[in-house]
Amino acid sequence: MGSNKGVRNLFIFGSLFFFVILIVLTFDTLSKLPGRAPEITEDVNAGKMAWHKYDCIGCHTIFGNGSYFAPDLTKTTDKKPEAYLKRFLIDPKSVNPKASMPKLGIMPEEADQIIVFLKWIAKVDTNDWPPKPILAGAAGVGGRELTAGERLYQSSGCSECHMINGIGGTTAPDLTHIGNTRDKAWLFGHFKNPPAYTPDSAMPAVEASDGEIEQLTEYMLTLK
Ligand code: HEC
Ligand code: HEC
Numbered sequence: 747m748g749s750n751k752g753v754r755n756l757f758i759f760g761s762l763f764f765f766v767i768l769i770v771l772t773f774d775t776l777s778k779l780p781g782r783a784p785e786i787t788e789d790v791n792a793g794k795m796a797w798h799k800y801d802c803i804g805c806h807t808i809f810g811n812g813s814y815f816a817p818d819l820t821k822t823t824d825k826k827p828e829a830y831l832k833r834f835l836i837d838p839k840s841v842n843p844k845a846s847m848p849k850l851g852i853m854p855e856e857a858d859q860i861i862v863f864l865k866w867i868a869k870v871d872t873n874d875w876p877p878k879p880i881l882a883g884a885a886g887v888g889g890r891e892l893t894a895g896e897r898l899y900q901s902s903g904c905s906e907c908h909m910i911n912g913i914g915g916t917t918a919p920d921l922t923h924i925g926n927t928r929d930k931a932w933l934f935g936h937f938k939n940p941p942a943y944t945p946d947s948a949m950p951a952v953e954a955s956d957g958e959i960e961q962l963t964e965y966m967l968t969l970k
Contacts, residue, residue, distance in 0.1 A: 782871040793863025796856045805847070808867055810876070816847065817915070818876055823865045825906040830948050831864075832857045834917060841948040842917050895965025898958055907949070910969065918949065925970040933963045 797803070805816040823831065830841065835857040838845035852860070892900070899905070905914035908921045928936075932943060937959045940947035952959055 784866060784869045786866070787862070789859050789862040790866040792856075793859035793861070793866075796852070796860050797863055800850045800852060802860075809870075809872065819864055819867070820872060820876060821868050823861060823868045825903060827950050828861055830950065831861055833948050835860060838917075840946065842919065844919075845917060893961070893965060894958070895961040895963070898954065898962050899965060902952065902954070902962075921966065921969055923970055925967045928966070930963055930967060933966050934959060937962060 802819075803812040805813050807814060807818045808820055810818065810820075832854070834841045834845075834847075835852050836854060837849050838847040839849065899910075904921075907915045907918035909916060910921050912922075924933075936943040936947075936949075937952040939951055940949040952962065954962070
């Protein structure tokens with residue numbers, strides 16, 4: 747009988763012990779939750795309605811949920827200027843003639859609401875998910891020191907839109923062989939003022955000193 751009592755005590759106190767841990771962890775989680783999602787406004791809601799109306803999730807993911815045909819949009823508004831996104835939503839091919847996202851008939855007002863919705867999504871604390879792409883391979887061969895131009899390319903977020911050697915975004919022209927098609931003067935001038943070289947360009951001007959833009963240009967010229 748004595749050993750039965752021991753088993754019973756172990757069961758009772760063991761259960762109690764883990765129950766207390768459960769309660770403590772529950773409170774810990776609850777105390778952290780309010781900070782993780784920002785407030786939902788009317789525009790956020792309207793954007794979400796438009797998101798469903800055009801079945802964005804049929805191609806895209808948010809928080810990793812959805813279809814894997816198109817890029818995840820969880821942090822898109824952190825990386826791309828609003829004006830660029832608005833243009834892309836209304837008419838993807840006006841940004842990039844090769845865009846495969848269809849023109850869905852999104853009205854300018856709806857585009858604004860969708861962007862507000864995506865900004866809300868971007869503010870949700872996801873513990874740094876999705877991970878940033880690994881860029882080392884895009885600029886240079888592993889092991890060697892990056893040139894100033896390569897470093898600028900990586901720190902300026904060019905790869906959010908452009909691809910080099912298969913790494914980067916798909917909404918702007920592939921730059922893998924850009925050194926074959928554009929010369930120094932064109933590249934330098936385009937960086938400072940894209941629409942002066944590509945009418946209606948959706949690329950934001952590069953904000954850097956002339957010296958840095960020259961380094962970026964030198965890097966582009968090596969891509970052949
Ligand atoms: C038929 C598939 C499809 C649908 C539907 C679709 N997209 Fe896209 N979207 C794409 C593809 C593919 C891309 C990648 C760029 C390209 O090639 O056009 C893209 C790119 C984007 C981008 C640019 C992402 C970036 O990183 O620059 C945004 C923003 C975007 N889509 C938002 C939306 C929203 C919002 C909706 C719904 C209103 C939507 N998409 C519906 C296929 C789709
Ligand atoms: C928000 C998206 C975006 C970002 C960020 C961006 N670009 Fe662009 N870029 C574009 C688009 C769209 C075009 C096509 C229109 C044009 O030629 O201006 C383009 C065009 C170019 C071209 C000309 C391509 C060709 O074949 O004619 C070069 C070179 C270029 N970008 C380099 C860069 C570099 C370097 C950076 C980083 C400093 C950068 N871009 C940042 C969107 C972007």
